[in-house]
Amino acid sequence: MARLLGLVTLLLIAGGTAQAQAPVPSIDDYAAMANMSSVSISPNGERIVFISGESRAERSIVVYSLVGAAPQVIDGGDDQVLAAVSWANDDNLLATYSERRDMASVGERVDVFRTYVIRADGSRNWELSQYKSLANRDIADPDSMLVWQPVLQDNRGSRSAGDGVERAVGLFRQEFSRDRSARRVFIGEGGFNYVLNAENEPVVRYTTDDGEFELWANLDDSGWDRVYNENLTRERFRFGARRSDRWTGRMTNLAGLDATGQFGYFTSRVNDDRAAVFRFNFETNEIEGPVVQSDLADVGSFIRDWRTNAIIGVRWAEERQRVEYFDETFAGIQSQLEGFFPDSNVSISSWDQDFRRVIISIGGGQTSQSYYLLDRQSGEMAFLAGAYDRIPDESVASVEIVHFEARDGVELFGYLTLPPGREARDLPLVMLPHGGPQARDFYGFDPWSQFLASRGYAVFQPQFRGSEGFGRDFITMAHGEWGRAMQDDVSDAVNHLVESGVAASDRVCLFGWSYGGYAALAGATLTPELYRCIIAGAPVSDIFAMMNYETGRFGGASVTYWAEYIGDWRSETENISRISPALNADNVQTPLMLVHGTDDLIVPFEQAEIMAEAMDAAGKPYELVAIEDGPHQSYRMTVDNVRELYTNLERFLFEHNPPDAN
Incomplete structure (x- = not known):
């Protein structure tokens, strides 16, 4: 209790004393x-x-x-x-x-x-x-x-x-x-x-x-x-x-x-x-x-x-x-x-x-x-x-608001969580785009960002076009832009942090969940040169298979939502194929870990299996971490689910992008 x-x-309360x-x-x-x-x-x-x-x-x-x-x-x-x-x-x-x-x-x-x-x-x-x-x-x-x-x-x-x-x-x-x-x-x-x-x-x-x-x-x-x-x-x-x-x-x-x-x-x-x-x-x-x-x-x-x-x-x-x-x-x-x-x-x-x-x-x-x-x-x-009395205030990483400009001139911002005790210079960086994609991150204590920062990584959460809460124009700006302008926003955030000296250009990894997992796989297949490693959580890997799943679920109630964001996958097969990661597994150049709950009702576990099969066919190495009975939503995750996620995040990052440069 x-x-x-x-x-x-x-x-x-307003006062404070320095602590070790x-x-x-x-x-x-x-x-x-x-x-x-x-x-x-x-x-x-x-x-x-x-x-x-x-x-x-x-x-x-x-x-x-x-x-x-x-x-x-x-x-x-x-x-x-x-x-x-x-x-x-x-x-x-x-x-x-x-x-x-x-x-x-x-x-x-x-x-x-x-x-x-x-x-x-x-x-x-x-x-x-x-x-x-x-x-x-x-x-x-x-x-x-x-x-x-x-x-x-x-x-x-x-x-x-x-x-x-x-x-x-x-x-x-x-x-x-x-x-x-x-x-x-x-x-x-x-x-x-x-x-x-x-x-x-x-x-x-x-x-x-x-x-x-x-x-x-x-x-x-x-x-x-x-x-x-x-x-x-x-x-x-x-x-x-x-x-x-x-x-x-x-x-x-x-x-x-x-x-x-x-x-x-x-x-x-x-x-x-x-x-x-x-x-x-x-x-x-x-x-x-x-x-x-x-x-x-x-x-x-x-x-x-x-x-x-x-x-x-x-x-x-x-x-x-x-x-x-x-x-x-x-x-x-x-x-x-x-x-x-x-x-x-x-x-x-x-x-x-x-x-x-x-x-x-x-x-x-x-x-x-x-x-x-x-x-x-x-x-x-x-x-x-x-709320989290196991994490004392002195262990809470600071969060800064960073503004940057997309390549087409759109003004964007994101949240930069800095590892405690380290100068904001040439840091190993984990990009963490949110899910949704019609959602957003908020200023404050984000458990995933705080965990990664405690391990020595700067973490950046970009509010790319299509994020919720910034007006209808900002939403519609993302329609038809999966793997395109939305992904460019993530890439432009990486370039800004590198050019401003916060992140080392050769020490950037990309991790996301749900749509963020798709963005991670898109980064691996569309802009692999930007990233040292990729972690895709509950990702959409094959858009065609995902749309078949959505069409059959609840009588296809969400199909029009997907069509607005992605486009007509039935007729625009060539364009959709370009942004569907499983169809571009040959482009993967960096270490890749797939993490997916086996009881995911939003993005089925099959999506991770499809990407794994594509990597096998391309002769590319990867890891697949199946979280047994794991759900899609973080609020439904058990402590065991989260422990398995964090343990694999730490292991994979320490191996492929260690917090101390080497």
Whole structure:
């Protein structure tokens, strides 16, 4: 169980003393799961709940008392992945699990998330129906919470609502005793999404139907009035008989209301590119904004005050995390904390009903991930625990933001993690492109980068075109550019780091997972002269075989996504063949290691086998590391999975690109 420490003042936390360099943590230290995560405080401020345990078998839910009672430890179970825990009220918890199931309805094995209601004393638990979602806690009624649930609405004989049966949304008061104990509070009209006010009343609704967005309000309980509507623009992408539609407009959603109920906040793209925050003024029935926008990134992860349902701020990621609060009290605390922790991402993550006790999360900078308890009445802050307490702060490698320019003039950046105690000069470098590819890396403590840096390597994570969160134009810039401009971005990052003197030109290796694994194989076959060794994790090696797999999975639901990114593999066979690594194994010139989990549902293990067969046919040496029962996603990996990955990474890199030049 994570160890909770004593109180210190903000002033003392801000200070620091020089310490001797700590011993290098072991592979087991880095493979251990976070020993404190999903931390939140109960509504009455008397208890903290979090997930603890450094392995799947040790995972538990810990309920820690702030008023002197003994801690309660609830077994998290080792047959599912315990993903998150939070308070439903002062006596009940909501725990989210991920598990792998055979879904007969779709004929596939899939990963599903399930929510359980757990008594905080561990005395009982039951599974919340997958069709229900939390609407809000309700402190006024300690025996229940509010949930949304789909219902069938019988309108037969009704002229106004339509003569038929349609699916609608219902607001229910869910008893904590068992799943079936739910009382109806409100039934909405079919097709609408609803927004609650501070009294948990549905007062705003919206819909996008037949290419039209409609916003309705009932703020004074006088009946529903349509206050805004617009015709949306449909963009259609066709791939054979398949198509995907995207509706765009000034307003297509509503996240929630402010504390006064005057404004409704939503996101919309400026010039159809980057998402920004706008608001709808219900007094004037006009759109205002953008009220928050970025010149680099999409903005729009709203922060909600659970006590009032109010939108109080927004959090987004540029090179670093950015937070802007609309509430002055929260804004003041955020500003003060950022002053104390200038090199870290600071988040106000949980608070009690009186807003006296507040959980603070600190990540990045010279810490892995730390949690504090702020008492606003006394002004003191308690250090609770570090997420990775096997890795002391003095062993955390520093992370720098490095900007570079692609060969076609596109401005890019990435995260450079430097090995502790070494000058940023002529270093052995591991390039680490992310998966997705429509994903991104974030500033902070990245376990894979930190492990490699602890072994003496500089690690660079390039945010190549196609990365998520930097606007729609940045995404579409990558369409049709697998193995082309996207790969050029990775190569240009290597050249920049070499030319700036950070990396030695003959000591660069390329390691990636998923799409990053494809990028590693593309590096091995398209630009082998850049790299001393290649490590491809869960890689796509044969695009044609991969597309056959995707076409057969879930009825080909993701085929249009792949077609946008890759192109038409059915007709553009020559172009696709050029960027398909298994068809170009003859070009491999450097040591290659393939690493793949045998229980990967995203990129099947067959992809590694195809590349191995191609290497055999080309007479090229390679290694294939099959992680038994290993999944695709890192959050599903066991400690044994991660230990096997890290052990082979260290061995292979030490052999083919040792951290000390030779």
